[in-house]
Amino acid sequence: MSRVVSLISGIIFGVGLTVSQMIDPAKVLGFLNIFGAWDPSLAFVMIGALIISSPFFHLFKNNNKPVFADSFSYSNNKELNKKLIIGSSLFGAGWGLAGLCPGPAIASLALLNPSSLIFVITMFVGFYISNYLP
Amino acid sequence: MNIVNFTPVSALIGGLIIGLAVVLFFVLNGRSIGISGIASNFLTSKNNRMDNLLFLIGLIIGPIVYKLITQDEINISISNSLLLLAIAGLLVGVGTRIGGGCTSGHGISGIGRFSLRSIVATVTFMIVGILTVLIKNII
Numbered sequence: 506m507s508r509v510v511s512l513i514s515g516i517i518f519g520v521g522l523t524v525s526q527m528i529d530p531a532k533v534l535g536f537l538n539i540f541g542a543w544d545p546s547l548a549f550v551m552i553g554a555l556i557i558s559s560p561f562f563h564l565f566k567n568n569n570k571p572v573f574a575d576s577f578s579y580s581n582n583k584e585l586n587k588k589l590i591i592g593s594s595l596f597g598a599g600w601g602l603a604g605l606c607p608g609p610a611i612a613s614l615a616l617l618n619p620s621s622l623i624f625v626i627t628m629f630v631g632f633y634i635s636n637y638l639p
Numbered sequence: 640m641n642i643v644n645f646t647p648v649s650a651l652i653g654g655l656i657i658g659l660a661v662v663l664f665f666v667l668n669g670r671s672i673g674i675s676g677i678a679s680n681f682l683t684s685k686n687n688r689m690d691n692l693l694f695l696i697g698l699i700i701g702p703i704v705y706k707l708i709t710q711d712e713i714n715i716s717i718s719n720s721l722l723l724l725a726i727a728g729l730l731v732g733v734g735t736r737i738g739g740g741c742t743s744g745h746g747i748s749g750i751g752r753f754s755l756r757s758i759v760a761t762v763t764f765m766i767v768g769i770l771t772v773l774i775k776n777i778i
Contacts, residue, residue, distance in 0.1 A: 506667075507667070507668045507690055508689055508690055510663060510664065510667045510668050511664070511668065511689075511690040511693040511694040511697065512693040512696065512697045512700075513663065513697065514660045514661075514663045514664040514668075514672070514694060514697065515660070515693065515694035515695060515696065515697020515698040515699075515700070515701065516697040516698075516701045516704055517656060517657075517659055517663065517697075517701070518656075518657055518660035518661075518672065518694075518697070518698055518701060519697060519699065519700060519701015519702055519705075520656055520701045520702075520704055520705050521653045521654065521655075521656030521657035521658075521659075521660060521701075522653065522657065522698075522701065522702070523653070523701060523702045523705040523713055524649055524652055524653035524656055525649060525650050525652070525653020525654055525656075526646060526649060526650070527650075527653065528702060528713065528715060529714070529715040529716065530715060530717045530718070531715070531716040531717075532644070532646075534772060535643070535644055537765075537768045537769050537771070537772040538769075538772050538773075538776070539640065539769050540640065540769075540773055540776075541640075541772075541776060542641060542642075542643040543640050543641065543642050544642070544643055544644045544645055544646075545642065545645055545647075546644075546645055546646050546647065546649075546650035547650070548650075549647050549650035549651045549654060550650045550651070550653055550654035550657065551654060551746055551750075552651065552654060553650070553651040553652065553653065553654020553655040553656075553657070553658060554654040554655070554657040554658035554661060554747045554751075555654075555658065555747060555750060555751050556654075556655070556658065557655055557658025557659055557661070557662055558658045558661040558662050558665070558747060558748070558751045559750075559751040559752075561662045561665060561666060562665065562671070562748075562751045562752045563752075565665065565666060570669075571665070571666060571667060571668060571669030572666065572667045572668075573668055573669075574667075574668055574669035574670070575669075577665075577669040578669055578670055579665075579670065579671040579752070580671075580739065580740075580749075580754075582739065582756060583754070583755070583756055584756065585755065585756055588737050588738065588739075589738050589739065589756060589759060589760055589763075590738075590759075590763055591737060591738070592733075592734045592735065592736065592737025592738025592760075593734065593738035593745075593759075593760040593761075593763035593764040593767070594734070594738075594763055594764070594767045595730050595731075595734030595737065595738070596730065596731055596734030596735050596738055596741060596764045596767075597734070597763060597765065597766065597768040597770075597771065598730050598734070598767055598768075598771050599726070599727040599728065599729070599730030599731035599734060600727075600731060600742075600764060600767075600768045600771075601767065601768035601769070601770070601771025601772045601775070602723055602726065602727040602730070602771055602775070603717070603718055603723065603724055603728070603731075604717070604718075605717070605724075605727065605728075605731070606674075606675075606731060606741050606742045606743075607674040607675040607678055607731065607735060607741045607742075607743070608674040608698065608741070608742065608743050610731075611674065611678065611695055611698050611699060612698045612699060612701055612702055613702070613715060613717075614699050615700070615701070615702040615703050616702065616715060618715065618717060620717040620718060620719055620721070620724055621717060623721050623724045623728065624724045624725075624727060624728040624731075625728065626728065627724070627725045627726075627727075627728030627729045627732065628678075628728040628729070628731050629678070629679075629682055629732060630728075630729060630732060631728065631729045631730070631732015631733040631734075631735075631736070632675075632678065632679035632682050632683065632733075632735075632736055633682060633683065633732075634729075634732070634733055635679075635732065635733045635736035635737060636683055636736075638733070638737065
């Protein structure tokens with residue numbers, strides 16, 4: 506059953522990215538263009554997602570068991586270190602260059618756009634390379 | 640600063656839908672959604688590989704489902720400089736792994752748990768993203 510949930514969660518997430526237009530790099534770049542012609546929409550997407558999800562993260566944290574798994578698994582990493590800042594900065598630079606982050610990039614493969622395919626391929630190369638970094 | 644193309648209603652509704660996906664994946668499968676984590680784990684780890692693959696396939700089916708339901712065309716405008724896209728993809732791939740998350744993993748799941756680490760990450764990639772766009776506009 507967890508596999509059905511994974512597929513359905515992915516579909517719903519992809520629908521959400523499309524409804525919110527975050528699948529369009531121009532909307533994302535509009536949000537990052539805060540000193541120019543600014544489009545605040547992305548902030549509203551995050552607020553919407555957090556309003557729904559945050560209460561559940563706190564309600565279900567320790568006591569209960571997920572329906573189709575033995576336990577909750579999420580990062581307990583609390584470290585604030587150089588890696589966090591360097592990695593997030595590299596990500597921010599790539600995000601600002603193309604207006605694409607992993608979710609919208611993969612979802613936009615549905616539109617058969619060769620540009621998103623190039624981005625997704627080199628993103629996966631990046632995932633692979635990072636395994637060999639210290 | 641002047642505000643353009645602002646679509647608060649569709650952004651909020653889309654965000655609520657994304658939040659629903661995050662809740663389902665968490666309450667039913669016990670995992671918090673981070674797309675960079677799901678995609679890179681699919682590539683490099685045997686754990687939950689089929690779940691991760693199905694999630695990614697669902698992510699691609701999502702826009703098609705939207706199109707079937709609404710009959711709307713989905714228009715995106717994306718850079719056609721292949722070199723820029725290739726460099727950006729590489730930076731996003733490496734950066735999200737070193738930093739442990741992306742817009743969804745840190746920005747939604749992490750902040751939703753009130754993780755200071757995720758708040759720091761999100762502020763960092765937003766500031767660098769804003770500066771990158773600023774520099775691009777000047778050049």
